Amino acid sequence: MLLPITALKRCCVFWGLAWLGMLVFAAPLHAQQRLIALDKLQSGLAFTGPEILDLQADDFANPALPAMDKGAKLWKQVAGKSDKSCQSCHGETSASMKGVATRYPAIDKASGQLFNLEDRIRQCRQKNQKASEWPLESDELLAMTLFVTSASNGMPIKVSVEGKAQSHFEAGQKIFMTRQGQMNLACTQCHDQRYGIKLFTDKLSQGQPNAYPAYRIEWQRLASLERRLRFCYTGVKAEVPAWGHKDMRDISLYLMWRAQGLSIEVPSVRK
Amino acid sequence: MTTARLQVPNRIIEGDVFKLRLLVQHPMDSGFLRDLEGVLVKRNVIRHLQCILHDKEVFRVEPTTGTSANPLFEFYLRATRSGELYFRWVDDKGYIGELRHNLVVEPANQSQAPKS
Numbered sequence: 001m002l003l004p005i006t007a008l009k010r011c012c013v014f015w016g017l018a019w020l021g022m023l024v025f026a027a028p029l030h031a032q033q034r035l036i037a038l039d040k041l042q043s044g045l046a047f048t049g050p051e052i053l054d055l056q057a058d059d060f061a062n063p064a065l066p067a068m069d070k071g072a073k074l075w076k077q078v079a080g081k082s083d084k085s086c087q088s089c090h091g092e093t094s095a096s097m098k099g100v101a102t103r104y105p106a107i108d109k110a111s112g113q114l115f116n117l118e119d120r121i122r123q124c125r126q127k128n129q130k131a132s133e134w135p136l137e138s139d140e141l142l143a144m145t146l147f148v149t150s151a152s153n154g155m156p157i158k159v160s161v162e163g164k165a166q167s168h169f170e171a172g173q174k175i176f177m178t179r180q181g182q183m184n185l186a187c188t189q190c191h192d193q194r195y196g197i198k199l200f201t202d203k204l205s206q207g208q209p210n211a212y213p214a215y216r217i218e219w220q221r222l223a224s225l226e227r228r229l230r231f232c233y234t235g236v237k238a239e240v241p242a243w244g245h246k247d248m249r250d251i252s253l254y255l256m257w258r259a260q261g262l263s264i265e266v267p268s269v270r271k
Numbered sequence: 272m273t274t275a276r277l278q279v280p281n282r283i284i285e286g287d288v289f290k291l292r293l294l295v296q297h298p299m300d301s302g303f304l305r306d307l308e309g310v311l312v313k314r315n316v317i318r319h320l321q322c323i324l325h326d327k328e329v330f331r332v333e334p335t336t337g338t339s340a341n342p343l344f345e346f347y348l349r350a351t352r353s354g355e356l357y358f359r360w361v362d363d364k365g366y367i368g369e370l371r372h373n374l375v376v377e378p379a380n381q382s383q384a385p386k387s
Contacts, residue, residue, distance in 0.1 A: 061343050
């Protein structure tokens with residue numbers, strides 16, 4: 001009679017564990033639950049090879065530097081009907097723009113929309129400077145964004161997901177967790193669950209946004225976070241949203257929240 | 272509009288062999304790629320780049336479509352005397368880029384000072 005009881009016990013233990021396991025995996029994601037612990041966050045640099053590290057660290061050969069120079073030049077350049085440059089109002093970036101990039105995307109008070117740094121620069125240029133529009137992904141806009149972002153270099157990311165931003169955050173989180181495209185993959189499957197594993201020849205990164213706009217070797221130019229996200233959409237063969245789509249801003253916000261504490265790293269180079 | 276950056280050692284002493292690095296900002300469009308709207312970008316690469324010192328060509332390169340955007344050129348020169356380094360490059364659109372740098376060569380020191 002001893003044997004069956006032990007077997008029964010084992011059986012109970014097994015089902016108990018299985019049930020517990022199901023409970024853990026089936027539990028709904030809490031609104032602000034982190035899938036990568038804050039102390040486990042790694043910048044994209046941790047997943048690139050030594051060549052990229054060397055290139056980024058090189059104060060001269062870093063290919064993003066010409067854009068930095070261009071941004072610095074544009075900052076001082078008078079433009080539009082207002083006859084003002086960025087510097088006329090904002091002064092030096094080292095003071096006025098310090099830490100700004102760590103807070104974006106953020107809610108624009110006037111329109112109530114979620115703005116990333118590019119949107120903010122475009123708006124300022126249009127409304128205050130009364131100058132010609134810089135299209136998304138144009139050299140000028142990227143250079144300026146890079147220059148403004150560089151004022152926050154080394155500072156930890158901290159975006160607000162409270163108030164009006166909360167719905168955007170939740171929408172972004174939902175997109176991140178939802179399978180999509182012909183490959184039927186969610187962002188989380190690669191960037192939360194499988195980072196560090198190789199996909200073809202490169203390591204999957206955590207998908208951290210702390211180094212954008214970054215110079216991408218593959219595209220041979222500076223690229224925004226939005227363009228990088230679009231590339232992931234193409235990667236999983238999903239329909240790519242239009243440029244400047246709300247979805248892209250929402251994911252950006254989620255990514256920046258997810259990267260809380262990682263420091264801004266520009267000018268950066270990525271594969 | 273293209274710009275370029277040049278890197279030379281801070282201190283050059285006569286007889287030294289020193290490294291020059293020139294980074295030219297240029298898209299180097301190969302003619303095979305499309306832009307974000309899917310339109311083929313016409314070929315536009317730097318065809319010819321040269322460096323002249325003391326009215327003499329000391330370095331020349333003729334890049335083609337295989338060279339990356341914002342190419343970095345690295346080469347060595349032996350310092351003899353001070354003079355103006357003159358870089359000139361031409362691309363497919365006929366744009367001519369120029370960069371001038373005043374090269375200062377210090378005379379070799381008799382008193383065995385450590386070279387930088």
